[in-house]
Structures are given as C-alpha cells and as structure tokens.
Amino acid sequence: MFRKSKIIATILLAFVISVAGHWMGFDRPNFAQSAIPETAIAANSMQLAPPIDCTLDKDCFILLYPDRDPGPGEVDFACGRQTQDGHKGTDFGIANTDQMNAGVAAIASAPGKVLRVRDGVPDRLITDPKQLEAVQGRECGNGVVIEHGNGWETQYCHLRNGSVVVRPGMEVETGTVLGMVGASGAASFPQVQITARYEGQVVDPFVGPEAGPGCQVSRNPIWTVPLDYTPTGAIDAGFADTPPEMDALWEGGFPQGELSKDIPAIVFWVHTYGVLAGDSYQFKLITPNGQAIVEDTDEITSPSKLWMGYVGRRKNPERTFARGVWRGEYQLTRGGEVLVDLAREIELK
Template sequence: MRSLAALPLLVLLSAAAPGPPRLALPIACAPGSDCFLQNHVDRDPGPGARDFRCGGQTYEAHSGTDIRIPDHAARARGVDVLAAAPGRVVRLRDGEPDISVKDPAAPPVAGRECGNAVVIDHGGGWETQSCHLARGSIRVKVGQEVAASQPIARVGLSGNTEYPHLHLTVRQGTRTVDPFQPDGGAACAARAEGAGLWTPAAAADLAYRPGGAVLNIGFAGGPVDNAKIEAGSLPRPGRASPTLVAYVRAINLQRGDRPTLTLTGPGGAVLARGEGAALDRNKADWTLYAGKRAPPGGWPPGLYRADYAVLRNGQAVLSRRFDLRL
C-alpha cells in the first residue's frame, strides 16, 4: 500500500506530464491566398483513400498534411517553413537537390522520399517532421531549442515531390497522427468538427474547403500548359499578341464536377469558352483554358474579363473573376 505522504508527489508528477502539442501554422503564407492545403492524411484503412472528412483530398497511404505554394516563382522568392510548436530539433537532413521527380534528370529518392527535412521533438513522445525543404535553407541544428512559429527552413522541391510544398507529419511514438482528427482512429467523419491539434488561428487558416481552391489564374499571350504555369514562364499578353488565353488551375475537384471558363472582350462580347464533360474522377489539380486568335489589326483596347466556375450538381461550389486591361 502506498503511503499517504507519497500521494501529493504522484499527483504533481501526473499533472506535469506533457500533453499533445498545439500546432501553429507551419508555413509563412496566407492559406487560400498564396498557399493552399493540397492533401490530408489518408484515413482509409483499406486500399482506397479518404481524408478526415471522408472526402478525396488525399491519396493512398499519405501520412501528412501538404501545404502547397502556387509555383516555382514563389519558391524562388522564398517561403519560410516554421516550427509548428515549441521543441528541440532531434534530426535533420540537407543536401538533397530541388528537382521534380518528373524531371528526367531527377536522382532516385528511395529512402529519401522526405527530401531535406527537420524533425522536432515536442515532448511526451510527440514530434513533427517537415519535408521537401529547400537545399541549403535549413536554419537550425540538432539539439537546438525552437519556439513556435520560428523559421526553420524554406519550402523546396526536394525528395519525392512534383511541385513545391511543405509536407508536415505528426507522430506520437511510432503512430502517425492526423492533426485535424487526432483521436479518430482509422475512421473518417463527414461532419468532423473542432480544431484537432491546431491552434484556433491555424484551424481557421486551414479550414476544410469541400469545393476545392483556385491555385493559379491569369492571361497569356501564347500557348499555356501546366509546366509553363508551374515555372511562371507564360508570355505576357499585349495588343499585338497572336493569341489571348485565360487560364485557371484549381485543386481538389471532385468526380462529377464541371469546370467552365468564359472569356469576354470589351463591351462584354464572348470571345471564347472552355467547358468539358463532367470530371470522370477526383482531380488533385485541373487546368482549364479559354482562348482565341487575335483579330486583324490586333486586340482592341479595353477590358478583357474571365469568369470561372466549378458546377457541382448544378450549383457553383467555386468561382473566380479576373480582368486584363489592354
């Protein structure tokens, strides 16, 4: 039998045991504006893939939260990766090249899928791992104590990735934890509520967007494709441009969605319309164009407008309007 004198000490030790960390936004950007939540943890225990809301914003066996920046131009400008919570750096890796795995020159990434990375111990068996960091950008050392929201590196293109983004994995011991639904086991919940492990501010920033999100928009004076959008190398339009193309790249669209894009010229005349069949499956990203060749004498001066919408069951779940003045 324990002595009564020992009980107060036991109570104090129990009260001092660290709980799960509260996670701040782990990247220095404005979600929904200049960065976007692309993928969640896969909550499907079988061969399928479902996010914590039972949606399709994930893929098979995905183990973290992906926050994507718009393109390589943003990566070149530099976007800081931040410590999600106070802790101590326990592991890191640097030196992996920033190159898409789709590039024929990309080296093998087996065993280094995370690319350049920082692992932070938050106590109580909890840790976060930040992946795909830019080579040479890591600002911390093993053993260093860090504060929440302290810059630790920059977003890169290292490891197993096709586009620049931060992949954040949360673990307790050897168990991967979904920070949006940490106590949900392998299940998902269509009406999942609460902040999970996030601070209230971060939970608001990373709120679930069932309609997807617009990643890139713009006008170009020549042909458009995803590689040019990602590189930020599209020709700027002018009155002498041989063509005028409006483009939109959206993420996390669902099977059955019908994206549409209408380009109008000065006075509101419809110049071109992009519209296809309903999507045959969920799309991690989907680009739509609407363009036209220049009339004789070039493009008339005035306001050119693009209207984009994603229709789901006949209702617009995502829309954007953007203008160009020539």
C-alpha cells in the same frame, strides 16, 4: 476561339506523394494509425500551428491530407478523396516555383528542439516516376525533425535547397522559421509537408491522437486554429500567349500585368483541385470594351485531384488584339453551389 479542359489522373502524383513521408536518417516501418490511450493523451497533449507563413485558400492551400484508410484504399478525415493511399502528412502547397523562389517561410508548428536537418537536395518537380531514382533515400528532400517532448515529434519535408536555417540541438518556438517552402525530394509541386507522430505512430492533426482508423471517428483536431476542410478549390489562374500544359502551371513564369497586343493568341487558364464528376464550369474571356468574345460552359465527366482548363482567341492575321485591360472569369459549380469564383485581368499594350 479555342478551349480545353484537362483532367489529370494523378497516377504519378499518387506514387510520388505516397513515398514522401519517409523520416530522415532512419526507417520507421510501422506507419499504422491506431488509437492512443486516453491516459496518455491527457498527459501528452499537443497543439500544432500551420507550418507555413501564408493565408490559406488565398496564397496557399492544402492539397493532400493524411490517409485514414488502414487498407489499400484511401480516404481523408472528412470521408473525401483528397489524399493518397498511405499518405502520412498534410501537404501545404503554393501555386508555382515563382512563388517558391520569391520565398514563403516554412515555420515550426510547436516549441521544441531540433533533432535532425537535411539541406543540399536540389529543387526539382517530379514529373516522371523514373526521376524518383535520383532522390531514393532522400524522398523527404530538405527537411527538419523537431522533438516536442512527451513522445511528440514533427517532420517538415521538401524545403527549398539552401534555405534551412536551424541546426540540431537548437530550441525553437512556434513560428520559428525553419527554411523556405520548396520542391526538393519527391515533390511534384512546391510545398511543405508536415507529419506528426506520437510515440512513433502517425497522428492525423485533423482528428487528434485518440481517433482510430477510418473517417467515421470523433474529431479532436490538434491545430491551434480552425482549418476549414476545402476538398475543392483554386490553385492559380492567369493569362498566356499559348495554351499551357500542367507541368508549366507548376513551374510558373506566366506574364504578370501586361502582354503585347501582337501576341499570337490570348489564353485565360485556370488550375484547380478536387473536381468531381458532374461539376459544371463556366469560362468567359472579355475584351476591354466589355464584350465576352469567348464563353464556354461544360460539365466535368471524371473526378480528379488536379484539373486545368483554358479558353482563348487566336489573333486575326489582319489585325492585332485590342489594347486595354482584358478580363478572364471562371466559376466551378456543384449541385447549384459555387465552389470557385475567380477573375483575372491583364493589360495588352
């Protein structure tokens, strides 16, 4: 039996995401979040639909929220830590590049006119800060800027290379497909990032334009549907025949449905976000006859925006693994509350 859990400090992620909100075609040096006069709000109301065609917390997730700390610190609208210093947008992510290549639509969040587009930037997950040099000035990657009238604009970043289907001057409606979720520009995971602005100032859609800085503010969200705050959740889980690394989880390529009984090891892995010190996790690896041959329970000692863990069993040199359906189970618990509860199955033939 072997097991491993890994806390990812996300220093690289922090650096990559903090620069990913640059607007295409020109610099916007004033990124301050400040209150907009209520008279302007009444005259310039805005409603935004989620910019991705998926079911949140099922086949997509929000990994990072706008940073509401006006200083060098970082805090999201719920006074949590799922943001980065200076982060301007909301990052709607998907599990891996397999899902990205299959196609997940990035869609317009409100009616308007397309102002600018960019396409042709390759998809490449940033794993090293040195790779940012290749996308300098194009950190948004492939993207779209839409003007909605009354001083409002939205920008959509990191779309898949070659997928942008709108052009400047086109009129779009809420839900119009702009392109596909991708990993272009300064992206460290497949996503579409949406940034909203009113009169050149960033607006956090979770609190609305009238809110000042910080998280202890009145919330008047401008989403068309309620979006639950999910500071901790599951990104993906699955099986492999060798222990995976974090970069490999984002890339995908893991077996689906079945594996050979002759594999050198059977590994059940989990990829989550927003873990805190003191959280407890439990793994089980269960054979086709219902026996839990690996059980592991432990406590997380350090908080992290990204976390991965796995358990597994190496093959006995004298015999193969049992044929049939193997099952992996995982729970993440905080203060007695189960935050993540999932199971995956795979057949060994």
